[in-house]
Amino acid sequence: MTKEVLLDVGVILDYVLGTGDYTSVQYIIDKISNHQLYGFFPAGLVPLLSHLFEQKVTETPHSSTTYSKDKLKEVMSHLQLITTTGKDISAILDTGSSLTIEAAKRVCPDVMFITDCLSSLKQSKAFTPGAFVEYYKNRRKKKTDQVFFLNLKREYTNLMEEVDQALLSVGAKAQYIMGPEVSQFETDAASYIGTKHAIGVASGTDALVLALRALAIHQREQEFFNEEDLIITSAFTFTATGDAILRAGATPLFVGIDPDSFNLNVEHVKKALSTDHVDKHRIVGILPVHLFGHSCDMDAIMNIAEQHSLFVLEDVAQAFGAEWKGEKLGSIGTIGAFSFYPTKNLGGFGDGGLVTTCDDRLAELVGMLLGHGGKDKYNVEHIGYNSRLDTIQASILQVKMRYIDEFNLRRRKIAEFYDQGLQDLKDIKLPLLYYDSYQHIYHQYTICVTDGRRDQLRSALKEKGIDTMVYYPIPLHQMKVFDGQCVKGEELENVESVCSEVLNLPIGPLTSCEEVELVVTSIREFFYGGN
Template structure:
C-alpha cells in the first residue's frame, strides 16, 4: 500500500464529470476573466465565512500583497507575524516594502503567541498578521485587544484554515481584512492557483477591486497604481463546484484526525493540541517527536509519505538574513521546526490507509 501525504486524484475521479462540465461551461461562455463565475464565487465564499465582501485574486500570495496595500501598508511600515509560516506570508509583506517583525509561537499549537505581541510593537508597526496555521485559529480576542490599544490593522492569513472557527466565528471573518489561498492542497483548492480577499468595509472592497485590475475601475484608465491579480473564470467555476462540499471535506478531515488521535494516543508522539475556543479544520495533522527525521525515513520505506511544515523558520533563511534575526531569537519556533511532521491528511484517504499509517508508526516506535 502507498499512502501519499496529499493527492487530488481520487477526488477528481469521483467528481470528474462535474469538473469537466464546469470548465466547459466557461470555455463556451465567451468570458474567461472577471465574469459571472468569479462574482458568484465572491458572493458565495463571503456568505460562507460571514463577511460582506470578497475579491478574487490570482493566488494567495498576491491576495496578501494587495490586502496590505489596501490597508495602506507600505515602505518602512512594520508588520508583525510569525516565522513559523509558509514563505508567501513573509514574501508578501516584503513585496509591499514593509518590514516583517516576528514573534514566537505557542509550543502547544504552533500558532502565534499573542502574549509576545506587545513587546514587538514600535512606532512603525502598522499591522498584525495572525497566521491560522495547520487548520486552527490564533487566539483572537487578546490579539484584538492589543491591536485596538495600539491602533493597528489585523489581516488574517487563512490559507491553512478555511472553515476553521474561533468562538463560533469563521476564520477570515474577524479582522479588518483576510486572505486565503485556493492552491490545490488547501481545504478548498482548485486545480491551479487562486486566492481571495475578504472584508466588511466597502471602501476596502472597492480599493481591492481596483488594485487587482491595474488600479482601474474601467478599462484603460488607472485611478491609482495597481497590479494584474485576477482570479480567472475557469478556477472560479471549479471552486463553485467544490464550495458546497467544504463542510463535508472538513468533517472527513476531523474523522481522520480522530482516528489518528485514538490509534496514536499511547505512543511517544506529541499529537495536535486543540484549543477549546474553536473548531480545528485539520488542514494538516501535525505530530512531534525528537526522532522526527528517522520516523519520516522509515515511513517512506513503507511507502508512506509525510511532510514537514516547516523545516526552516523564515528568520533562519538566507533570503531573510537582512532582517537581522539570528538563531536562538525564537526558541519555540526553532525547536518545533526540528521535530514536527505532517501525516497524510485529505478527505479521500480511506480508513484502511489511515490505519496502515498508524500501524507502521507503532512498528517504528517499538523497534
C-alpha cells in the same frame, strides 16, 4: 488496490430490481456511498439502461415501478458519469471495442469492471459482483500500494461529473476573464464566510500583498508601506506570509509561537509591542496565520489590535471554513487572505486566492489593484497588478465549496483516528485537540517527534510507501531573503526547535481509514516494534 470500479448495465439492473446477485452489488454500492470505492458509469449507456429497466419492470408482474425508479435514481447519484467522446466512437467503430472500455480507458485506466456477464467484457480486470466482493474482503496491501500525502486525483474522481460540467459551461460561455463564475463564487464565498465582500485574486500570496497594499493606501494614503513600518507575524509559516510584507514595502517583525497550537504566541506579540525595538520603527499591524487549519486566539489578537490601533490581516490560506467561537476565520480581522493552491483544503486546479473584508473602501481598493490599479484599466489610479481570479478556477471552486463542510468534517474524523491510535506514544506530541472555541479543520495533521528521530521516522514511513511532509523545516527569520530585512522578536528559539520536530502525516477529505490505520501501525512499529 485500485479503488475505481465501473458498473455495467446488468449489474445496476440486478441491484435496482432485486434480481441476480443483488446482495453483492448492494455491498459495492455501500462502499461507493462511503467513499471507500469510486463508482463510474458511461453516460452513453444511460438510454440503454433506462430502456432495459422499463422493459424488465413490465416483464416482472410484482415489481413496483415507482419504487424501482427511485432506487435507480439513487444508485446513479453515487456514480460519476463518464461522457462519450468522438475518440471513443472511433475506437468502437475501428477496433470493435466497447463504450464501457473506451470510457474507462480515458478517465481511469486502472478501473475494475463489475459485470454480470464476464464473456462479453474481454478484460483481465473484470469481476462478477460476487468475485469482486470476495477479492475486496481478502485484499492485502501490496508493496506497490502507496499512501499519498494527499490524493488530488481521488478528489477529482469523487466530484468528476460536477467539475467537468462546470468546466464545459465555462467553455460554452467563453467569458474566460472575469466571467460570471467569478462574481457568483465571490458572492457565495462572502455569504459563507460572513463578510460584506469577497474578492477573487490570482493566488494566496497576491491576496496578502493586495490586502496590505489596500491598507497602505487607505490608512496611510501612500501606495506602499515604508521600511520603518513593522508588521507582527509568526516566524513559523509559509514564506509567502513574510514575503508579502516585504513586497508591500513594510518590514516583518517575527515573533515566537505557542508550540501547542503552532500559532503566533500572544504573549510574544504583547512583548513586541512593549519593547522599544529600533527608534525609527513603528508597529502598524498584526498578521496572524491560522496555521494548519487551526485558529489563532482571535479575542486576544483583536483586543491588542484595538488597544494599539493596529490593523489585523488574517492569513487564512490553510483554514477555509475553520472557526473561532462560531465565526468563520477571515471575517474577524480588518481583512482576510485565502489561498486556493490545489493542495489547500479548498483548492482549485491551479493558483487562486480571495480577499475578504467588511470595509467598503478596502474592498474597492483590492478590486482596483487586481485589475491594473483602476476602476477603468485604461485610466488607472494606483500601481496595480494583473491578479484576477481565473474564471475556470472560480467554476471549480464553486463546485468544491458546496462540499467544504462535509470535507472539513472528514478531516476532523481522520484527525480523531490519528489521535486515538497515537495518543499513548510518549515520543510523539499530538496536535492540540479542537474544542468549542477552535473549530480546527486539520488542513494538516502535524505531530512533533520529540526524541530527535523525526527524520528516521520519516524514512521508515517512506520505505513502507507512506508519504509525509515537513512543514516547515526553516523558520522565516533564518531565511536569506529576510536577512537584514526583518526585525527579530524575542523567543524565536522555540520556532527553531519546532522546525526540527514537526512531521505532517497524510490527511485529506478522502483519506481512508485503512490508510490511517497503516500510518498508525507503521509509526507504532517504529517506536515499539508494533505494540
